[in-house]
Amino acid sequence: MEKLNGLRCRECGRHYQAAPLHVCEFCFGPLEVDYRYDALKGVVTRESIAAGPPSMWRYKELLPIDGDVAVGHHVGFTPLIRAQNLADELGCREIWVKNDSVCHPTWSFKDRVVAVAVTKAREFGFDTVACASTGNLANSVAAHAAEGRLKSYIFIPADLEQGKVLATLVYNPTLVAVHGTYDEVNRLCSEIADKYRWAFVNVNFRPYYSEGSKSYGFEIVEQLGWRTPGHIIVPCAGGSLITKIWKAIKELKTLGLIDGGLGTKMHAAQALGCGPIVTMIKNDTDVLVPVRPNTIAKSLAIGNPADGYYAYKVAKESGGSGEHATDEEIVEGMLLLARTEGIFTETAGGVTVAAAKKLIERGVIPRDESIVICITGNGLKTPDSLQDRLDAHVKIKPSLSAFDRALADLKSQTS
């Protein structure tokens, strides 16, 4: 089945053949994979999807892969959890957590985009993959390059969390720490990608890479029993994920896999110290003003988000909104999710939980509607953010009497 029509400019509509290209030569608009939905309709069904593997590849026909999957066979199909304790705490009826903090193999949703990009790099015959990263992408590109026996060059801001540095180095890539912000790393990589013939997953492979995020949206709808939730709260860095979840819902509608209207409001969550997309939404302007990031949520610290404009449009078009979270609220968000649901997410997840809480408390999200919170990364990668907040534990000698005394002390403190 011929399902792909090459690439198409999102802005001016010009067509390009399938190639490692990401920018329209004429207007600089981003290129996007063009599917032949007419050929997919009736072929991709709820049944055909359910018969697929328990991974993101159950949606392979809706991803830009021509041949076999090359790497990341077990990525995705992560749990969608009914978070009743959290719902009770926030006074809501129905909250779900889409938990990519346990995505295989590198514990973030980036495995979805990288599995597509690296498979595509192999299809185009590249022997080297590369990326600019705030951490999670670095882990995932290095891991999938190892699996695919490709060389990898990973560019990160030099001040990245140690956990994310180690969780990249373990796969033996060439890791380049750049003294600068992620936006500076990004600009440098754009120039490097112009000079070296590498598959930069988020530069020249961006049209393919970003499609992988759709699987997160497909899974939410399928796991809800082919129902769209009332609200989805999405952490935003470059703004691609929120755009692609929305695209996923629209594709399922186009293919006749969901009944009724789209029915979902998309909400953007960002840190106050780096929230240019939410600022656009709050000010109701489609002009992005870049910022210099200053937040503990380093995986979201992109001051000049490439898809900021589209993220803003998704929030507007769906009737959604956006909310900022302070560093303090981010930590409280992480602790709230851990305390109520037993899920340890990274700072980005803290942003999402905190933003959801604020939107619910402000009445923007009604308490009686269904809510999905997107948790996209794992807390064990960023333990430093909690170091100061969590130091209370009981230290005793190895004797029963010592424990008895400690327990009595604890009880007197809490009574």
Next chain:
Amino acid sequence: MPVLVRIPTPLRALTKGSAEIQAKGDTVDSLIGDLERQFPGLRERLLDEAGELRRFINIYVNQEDIRFLQAKKTALKDGDEVSIVPAIAGG
């Protein structure tokens, strides 16, 4: 005032394949005017019908995004380096 301008791949068809060119201008705006004189057609790739920088193009003067400076009015001096860079995805 000669300034070094780095040209990204999508624009090199207009610069006869050159990745780096020399151009003149007191400001980014006048630099774009000189680029257009040297390579006709380049201006409309960078600016929209209203004369504003296209949404998905970033211009940097000595590694600094001009939106943090004085945008198109950002002053240039001898030896400055200007990069034209398409927007790229997050990570």
